[in-house]
Amino acid sequence: PEILATGRTAYVGELSLVMRRDIVSTIPGSLLFVMFVFWIGFRRVRPLISLIHVLLLACLISVAVGALLFRELNMITIGLCSILIGVGEDFGMMLYGIYQSERDAGHDHETAISAAIRHHGSAIAFGALTTAAAFLCLLLSETAAYAQLGVLIAVGIILSGILTCSVFFLLARSAAVSLTN
Numbered sequence: 001p002e003i004l005a006t007g008r009t010a011y012v013g014e015l016s017l018v019m020r021r022d023i024v025s026t027i028p029g030s031l032l033f034v035m036f037v038f039w040i041g042f043r044r045v046r047p048l049i050s051l052i053h054v055l056l057l058a059c060l061i062s063v064a065v066g067a068l069l070f071r072e073l074n075m076i077t078i079g080l081c082s083i084l085i086g087v088g089e090d091f092g093m094m095l096y097g098i099y100q101s102e103r104d105a106g107h108d109h110e111t112a113i114s115a116a117i118r119h120h121g122s123a124i125a126f127g128a129l130t131t132a133a134a135f136l137c138l139l140l141s142e143t144a145a146y147a148q149l150g151v152l153i154a155v156g157i158i159l160s161g162i163l164t165c166s167v168f169f170l171l172a173r174s175a176a177v178s179l180t181n
Contacts, residue, residue: 030085031055038093042100050171051092054163055085062156066148073152074145083153087131088160092168094120099169113169121165128161 031052038048059081066073095116102112135157138150 026082027085030082034085034089038089041093042096044096047092047096047168047172050168051089051096051164053171054092054168055088055160057167058088058156058159058163059084061159062152065155066152069151070148074148077145077148077152081156084156084160087157088164091124091128091161091164094124095164095168096172109173116169117165124161124165128157132157 034055035048035052038044038051042048062084063073063081066077070077098116098119099112102115103109107115132154135150135153138146141147141150
């Protein structure tokens with residue numbers, strides 16, 4: 001015998017399964033796409049791995065902050081990592097592009113890092129703050145999931161900017177030694 005259920009409970013149950021599957025596929029999909037774009041642009045592996053670590057760290061800290069603030073996160077909110085990865089990789093690509101140009105011009109590792117941060121550090125900070133402010137507008141939503149999403153993305157975007165301007169080059173240090181990676 002087969003028992004069929006209809007109504008709100010069955011709909012919510014099916015929707016949560018679909019959302020879980022979407023989240024499980026979008027995070028790896030975002031990572032793979034970012035890796036592909038970075039590889040096409042720079043043909044470097046170590047800075048790419050460094051950038052992925054920075055973005056995953058920002059996602060992890062954002063989810064932890066969200067769990068502390070809200071005690072329970074909606075499934076939609078957890079999908080924030082896809083958005084963070086998409087926006088955060090722009091920070092890394094901008095900085096690494098300037099760094100690479102400086103290295104190609106014959107500058108040493110430290111000079112190239114300082115030039116990259118000097119040229120784009122304030123732009124990354126401004127971009128992170130304005131994007132965070134825009135996502136904080138989701139607090140005005142009457143839906144808890146969107147309010148949570150706005151806060152977590154705002155935290156994650158700011159963290160992505162900070163971590164990219166600091167930890168990214170620390171992790172990518174070994175890539176500076178050999179430009180043929």
